[in-house]
Amino acid sequence: MKKVILLSSLLMGAVLFPTFSQTATVSVTPPTRKIEVAGFAEMEVSPDELYFSISLREYFNDEKNQKDKVIITTLEKQLLKAIADAGLPKESLSISGVGGYQNYTDKKKKPATFLESKQYELKVDRADKLDGILSKVESRGVQYANIAHVDHSKKEEFKKQVKINALKAAKDKATYLLEAVDQKLGQVLEIREVEDNINYPQPMFAKANVRMYAAPEAADTVQDSDVQYQKIKINYRMQAAFEIK
Incomplete structure (x- = not known):
């Protein structure tokens, strides 16, 4: 009886061994040949x-006697x-802040009255419009006017x-690099956005002739200021991997 069992075990092992050998066989896929490059592009817009x-x-129109005050409502109108x-x-125009200050007399050096101030943000499409607007506001009522920031309406585009x-620059680079070694570019495998940068420069004023800086007698003849702006710079760097055929 023991001989029969031993023989059966040997026969089963002989049958299962080839099957096990076939299952253990693994085909190894060669790694994909690829090239990774970075492409850069930049655009300047006004x-x-x-x-x-x-x-x-x-x-006060009469500063010495502190009489005939020009109120903030008049200036805002x-x-x-x-x-x-100006169309x-x-x-x-939006209000960005409200404040005020104490006005002092020359003799007593004590605050005689409180004078209100108001801050605004004005959006225009051209710098020369600012001069025309401020020329119609009492110059003594304008404390300051300066650039806050610039932007472009089609920035996202x-x-x-x-x-x-x-990305096109990355593809072109990969193409000519592979051509140099007699290889051809295949399909794209990966795309990554590596770096982005948008530079918003402050304006460079070549001449500032707004009314508040002009002499009172020449206020109505102030010409538009000659303002030169640096352009907004938009640049991106894209990383891409391509298959080598």
């Missing part, structure tokens, strides 16, 4: 959205009318195009 900070403050006359919508150009 800003078409300019944001100016403007501050108005109350004052002048500013709003000037904006409307800009009312929404282009430009960013998309720069990314596309950077």
Whole structure:
């Protein structure tokens, strides 16, 4: 009986061994040959959205005696009318802050009254519109006017195009590198956005002739300022991997 069992075991082992050998056989796929490169692209655009900070403050026509005060409401109405006359919508002006200061007399050195001030942000599409607007506001009521920041209304479209150009540059680079070693470019395997940068430079004023800096007698003859702006720079770097045929 033991001999029969031993013989059966040997026969089963002989049958199963080939099957086990076939299952253990693994085909090894050779690694994909690929090339990885980076592409860079840049675009410069002139800003078409300019944001100016403007501050108005109350004052006395008779400063010595502190009489005949020009209130902030009067100055604000002048500013709003000037904006409307320039063809800009009312929404282009927004209030960014409200404050004030104590006005001191020369003799007693004590605060005689509180004068209110108001800060605004004005959005224009051209810098030369600022001079025309401020020329219609009482110059003594304008505390300051300077650039806050710049932007472009089609910035997102430009960013998309720069990314596309950077990716095309990566493909071109991979193509000519492979051609140098007699190889051909295959399908794309991977795309990664490596770096992005948008530079918003501050304006460079070649000449600032807004009314508040001009002499009172020449206020109505102030010409538009000659303002030169650096362009907004948009650049991207794209990483791509391609198959080598």
